[in-house]
Amino acid sequence: MKPDLDPAERPGSIYIHIPFCQNKCAYCAFNSYPAHHFDINGYLAALEKEIDAMSAHLLIRQKKIFSLFIGGGTPTIYSGRQLGRLIRSCRKLYHFTDRPEISVETNPNQIDMKTLIGLKEAGVNRLSIGIQSFAAPLLKRLSRTHTVEDGLKAIKLARNAGFDNINLDLMYGLPGQNVEDWRQTLETALTTSPEHLAIYELMVEKNTAFANLAAANKLELPNEDTIVHMEKMTLQFLQSAGFIRYEIANYARPGYECEHNINYWTNGTYLGLGAGAVSCLNNMRITNVSDPDQYRLLITNDKPPFAGVECLCRDARFRETVIMGLRMTGGVDMTDIESRFNLTLSDYYGSILQNFIARNLLEISGDHLRLTERSLPVANQILSELV
Amino acid sequence: MKNIRNFSIIAHIDHGKSTLADRLIQICNMVSDRQFKDQILDNMDIERERGITIKSQTFCLPYKAKDGKEYILNLVDTPGHVDFSYEVARALDSCEGALLLIDASQGIEAQTLANLFLAMESDLEIIPVINKIDLPSADPEAVALQIEEDLGLDGELIQQCSAKTGEGVDNILEAIVRYLPEPEGDPQEPLQALIFDANYDSFRGTVISCRIVNGRVKAGDTIVFMSNQAEYRVEEVGIFRLTREPVKELQAGEIGYILAGVKTVSDTRAGDTITLKQNPCSIALPDFKPIQQVVFSSIYPISTDDYEDLTAALEKLKLNDASLTFQKDSSSALGFGFRCGFLGLLHLEVVQERLEREFDIPIILTVPSVVYHFYLQDGTMKKIDNPAYFPDPAGIDRTEEPFIKATIHMPERYMGSVMNLCMERRGENTNYHYPMPGRIEFTCELPLAEVIYDFYDKLKSITQGYGSFDYELQDYRPSDLVKLDILVNGERVDALSQLVHRANSRARGLHACERLKEEIPRQMFKIAIQGAIGGTIISRTTISALRKDVTAKCYGGDISRKRKLLEKQKAGKKRMKTVGNVDIPQKAFLAVLKSDQG
Numbered sequence: 001m002k003p004d005l006d007p008a009e010r011p012g013s014i015y016i017h018i019p020f021c022q023n024k025c026a027y028c029a030f031n032s033y034p035a036h037h038f039d040i041n042g043y044l045a046a047l048e049k050e051i052d053a054m055s056a057h058l059l060i061r062q063k064k065i066f067s068l069f070i071g072g073g074t075p076t077i078y079s080g081r082q083l084g085r086l087i088r089s090c091r092k093l094y095h096f097t098d099r100p101e102i103s104v105e106t107n108p109n110q111i112d113m114k115t116l117i118g119l120k121e122a123g124v125n126r127l128s129i130g131i132q133s134f135a136a137p138l139l140k141r142l143s144r145t146h147t148v149e150d151g152l153k154a155i156k157l158a159r160n161a162g163f164d165n166i167n168l169d170l171m172y173g174l175p176g177q178n179v180e181d182w183r184q185t186l187e188t189a190l191t192t193s194p195e196h197l198a199i200y201e202l203m204v205e206k207n208t209a210f211a212n213l214a215a216a217n218k219l220e221l222p223n224e225d226t227i228v229h230m231e232k233m234t235l236q237f238l239q240s241a242g243f244i245r246y247e248i249a250n251y252a253r254p255g256y257e258c259e260h261n262i263n264y265w266t267n268g269t270y271l272g273l274g275a276g277a278v279s280c281l282n283n284m285r286i287t288n289v290s291d292p293d294q295y296r297l298l299i300t301n302d303k304p305p306f307a308g309v310e311c312l313c314r315d316a317r318f319r320e321t322v323i324m325g326l327r328m329t330g331g332v333d334m335t336d337i338e339s340r341f342n343l344t345l346s347d348y349y350g351s352i353l354q355n356f357i358a359r360n361l362l363e364i365s366g367d368h369l370r371l372t373e374r375s376l377p378v379a380n381q382i383l384s385e386l387v
Numbered sequence: 388m389k390n391i392r393n394f395s396i397i398a399h400i401d402h403g404k405s406t407l408a409d410r411l412i413q414i415c416n417m418v419s420d421r422q423f424k425d426q427i428l429d430n431m432d433i434e435r436e437r438g439i440t441i442k443s444q445t446f447c448l449p450y451k452a453k454d455g456k457e458y459i460l461n462l463v464d465t466p467g468h469v470d471f472s473y474e475v476a477r478a479l480d481s482c483e484g485a486l487l488l489i490d491a492s493q494g495i496e497a498q499t500l501a502n503l504f505l506a507m508e509s510d511l512e513i514i515p516v517i518n519k520i521d522l523p524s525a526d527p528e529a530v531a532l533q534i535e536e537d538l539g540l541d542g543e544l545i546q547q548c549s550a551k552t553g554e555g556v557d558n559i560l561e562a563i564v565r566y567l568p569e570p571e572g573d574p575q576e577p578l579q580a581l582i583f584d585a586n587y588d589s590f591r592g593t594v595i596s597c598r599i600v601n602g603r604v605k606a607g608d609t610i611v612f613m614s615n616q617a618e619y620r621v622e623e624v625g626i627f628r629l630t631r632e633p634v635k636e637l638q639a640g641e642i643g644y645i646l647a648g649v650k651t652v653s654d655t656r657a658g659d660t661i662t663l664k665q666n667p668c669s670i671a672l673p674d675f676k677p678i679q680q681v682v683f684s685s686i687y688p689i690s691t692d693d694y695e696d697l698t699a700a701l702e703k704l705k706l707n708d709a710s711l712t713f714q715k716d717s718s719s720a721l722g723f724g725f726r727c728g729f730l731g732l733l734h735l736e737v738v739q740e741r742l743e744r745e746f747d748i749p750i751i752l753t754v755p756s757v758v759y760h761f762y763l764q765d766g767t768m769k770k771i772d773n774p775a776y777f778p779d780p781a782g783i784d785r786t787e788e789p790f791i792k793a794t795i796h797m798p799e800r801y802m803g804s805v806m807n808l809c810m811e812r813r814g815e816n817t818n819y820h821y822p823m824p825g826r827i828e829f830t831c832e833l834p835l836a837e838v839i840y841d842f843y844d845k846l847k848s849i850t851q852g853y854g855s856f857d858y859e860l861q862d863y864r865p866s867d868l869v870k871l872d873i874l875v876n877g878e879r880v881d882a883l884s885q886l887v888h889r890a891n892s893r894a895r896g897l898h899a900c901e902r903l904k905e906e907i908p909r910q911m912f913k914i915a916i917q918g919a920i921g922g923t924i925i926s927r928t929t930i931s932a933l934r935k936d937v938t939a940k941c942y943g944g945d946i947s948r949k950r951k952l953l954e955k956q957k958a959g960k961k962r963m964k965t966v967g968n969v970d971i972p973q974k975a976f977l978a979v980l981k982s983d984q985g
Binding site: 261280 | 910911933934935936937938939940941942943944946947950953954956957960
């Protein structure tokens with residue numbers, strides 16, 4: 001088997017995880033912790049060290065890096081200077097392309113002008129703001145610590161600081177939310193003219209406050225019909241406002257699709273740094289330990305911070321690339337995937353694929369295979385047959 | 388013979404039978420600590436998990452008593468469920484005594500009593516043993532009083548122990564030696580050996596467990612099974628230590644095994660008598676009953692590729708399970724499979740679990756059925772256990788279905804609800820009496836078809852576990868049967884058809900549709916489920932189309948986890964059978980019969 005599934009000339013990306021927030025939100029299942037419990041400066045030092053150590057890795061040294069994403073948690077729990085230093089280290093130690101996409105996530109009440117200027121100066125050109133909702137009662141229900149005004153102000157600040165590529169995270173399907181509430185949040189969002197919108201349906205994940213409420217039957221979520229209605233409305237609304245839905249949960253104005261995330265959906269190469277971060281290098285997927293203290297201790301003791309390595313065979317990686325790719329509305333580039341894996345979609349899946357196409361659940365457009373308008377809302381039904 | 392004691396341990400479920408057996412084996416130094424696996428006797432996975440004994444096993448324990456003499460104690464383990472009550476009775480027949488084990492904190496319970504009655508029918512001497520005296524909630528004095536007053540057993544004989552810690556177990560061994568009678572029987576008489584169990588050894592063939600009642604048997608003898616006059620040459624006789632241990636000869640009073648090149652276990656039958664060809668005994672031991680399968684169901688592999696494997700697996704199971712029968716069957720919905728006969732529903736479930744667990748074959752079982760008699764207008768009678776062969780209704784003159792006599796023991800307070808349950812199930816000729824104050828023995832004649840499914844589960848739940856149930860087949864009685872078909876999106880699924888009493892057909896049809904609605908997951912299109920008799924639709928439900936099934940977000944750190952979730956979803960689908968376009972889960976096929984009302 002040829003191990004080179006990802007040609008060396010294909011550039012990769014870097015993700016840096018900041019696992020701290022001011023507080024833990026009721027729905028959040030991410031690897032994030034209330035910051036006051038941790039030595040966050042020690043964590044930053046550990047990160048610097050990992051950035052340095054991994055840059056010597058052979059697989060990385062060969063790679064051009066086209067995107068850097070600092071996510072969380074809330075990265076802006078750190079100052080603009082601290083984050084700027086992190087970014088500059090990366091840019092010094094890794095080989096970036098000429099105009100890399102550099103994104104930072106933030107929350108409305110964890111951002112100020114000083115930080116924004118610091119980020120801008122360090123080369124950050126894309127800002128992702130965790131707005132979630134423009135309805136005050138819903139923000140409270142989600143245990144967000146910011147207000148509707150904080151959200152609007154944060155966007156304005158970012159604009160004033162010169163950010164011309166802003167994403168807003170928004171959620172629907174929230175407890176007590178109706179279609180009209182949701183439409184208002186979308187309308188408010190559009191008044192700020194974002195370049196990009198990430199729109200998530202609330203998923204009740206294990207080990208969250210919401211999961212406990214749901215178990216006790218105290219979480220009243222909109223029913224399936226309402227959710228479907230919200231989705232249809234979202235799509236129409238955003239399309240008429242000039243957005244393209246390019247992935248199940250992502251909408252962008254043309255040219256503003258997030259390069260960093262597209263790299264995940266095409267199953268490309270990426271380096272993940274920080275607690276719980278995941279790297280995908282060659283055939284290997286490496287996961288760092290998720291506990292920030294453990295991560296810091298391992299790094300300071302010159303030990304690799306890895307918690308696990310997954311190594312998929314060619315077939316499994318091929319299938320994974322297909323199911324990830326189908327999350328994008330443009331679908332999977334069949335020519336590309338065939339050259340990467342030396343496997344043909346139609347041969348590999350045979351009648352399963354034909355059957356889906358015949359039932360209008362998959363379609364071929366040019367050299368792309370994609371989900372149809374009909375199958376997008378029930379994507380897992382199709383993906384689970386292809387996985 | 389003076390130094391032999393043959394005994395069983397009888398108990399309510401969970402009162403510690405297997406733990407005590409383990410402890411006895413350990414004390415008699417049969418097993419080194421390294422070999423000592425908890426609950427040596429229950430060695431099938433399913434037995435361990437469900438905590439019930441399905442196949443019985445025997446151990447021969449050497450014991451030096453305080454009187455200085457060496458004794459041989461034969462411990463015969465018994466299976467513990469109503470489906471196997473005949474096997475229990477045969478195992479008890481091979482003993483002179485039994486330890487009646489009672490939990491010191493629970494006291495006497497339903498099965499304590501049912502098992503005690505069985506032991507008394509076999510005329511066994513009983514030693515009551517109060518177990519689990521180490522528990523903080525133990526109340527041995529109260530239990531002792533119950534034993535004397537409620538069971539009428541001799542208080543002098545009561546032993547107290549903790550099988551878990553080993554406390555008091557020495558005294559039990561002494562009590563066995565002192566109070567249980569030595570076996571009777573005459574080694575000079577012609578051979579009479581009672582078969583009480585049989586197991587399969589892949590190298591040696593069937594291992595026949597038996598009690599030598601009279602006479603003697605050794606390698607080289609030609610033996611005869613009295614039920615079918617089959618002859619075999621004895622290759623080896625021996626006793627059960629941790630492994631089989633050959634001896635020169637088995638004689639009256641002893642318990643041991645015979646190897647005689649018997650190919651399959653089904654050639655030997657518990658309860659049958661073995662004698663010698665040269666010097667046969669004049670009469671067989673009493674109470675032999677040939678095996679009678681009362682519940683029939685078809686087994687299909689979910690994937691047709693597994694058919695060969697399923698065939699091989701059933702053949703292997705059959706080697707060790709004399710009570711299972713199977714023959715080829717086919718269904719338009721499910722393809723090729725087997726029609727299988729079982730002793731009862733637990734037996735059916737055990738076979739299903741063993742096929743999936745030991746052989747890793749996902750299967751579908753169709754709705755279980757009993758054997759119906761159809762008298763046709765041309766004067767012939769057809770026995771039918773499969774709805775697929777339901778005769779043309781126009782040609783049926785009359786039909787009959789099997790009835791059982793059910794015996795239920797329970798505390799008095801449950802009488803009303805048990806009576807209701809039996810009436811719901813078309814019970815007739817109920818009767819009851821009080822074997823002791825506060826307890827009722829209730830008998831009722833019921834159609835077997837009404838009992839095979841969840842009658843026992845229902846009984847247990849309404850009597851909070853205190854009701855014990857036993858049944859025997861009685862006779863065939865006039866019935867009025869129709870075939871209830873189930874249509875899924877207009878397509879008849881033959882594996883879901885069942886024969887039902889006409890009076891219940893509408894309710895059953897509705898019930899089946901409701902249950903299927905619960906069991907069949909929503910799919911990308913609407914699914915109509917209909918119940919039909921002949922061409923008439925009698926019930927209908929609809930499963931609405933699935934409109935949402937998508938993972939909201941998926942980035943680099945989520946990929947592995949989301950992929951695994953999809954793989955899980957895929958594996959779940961593999962356990963479903965696609966009929967037409969509809970994926971029907973395995974358990975839906977049995978669910979149509981499970982009642983949920985009441």
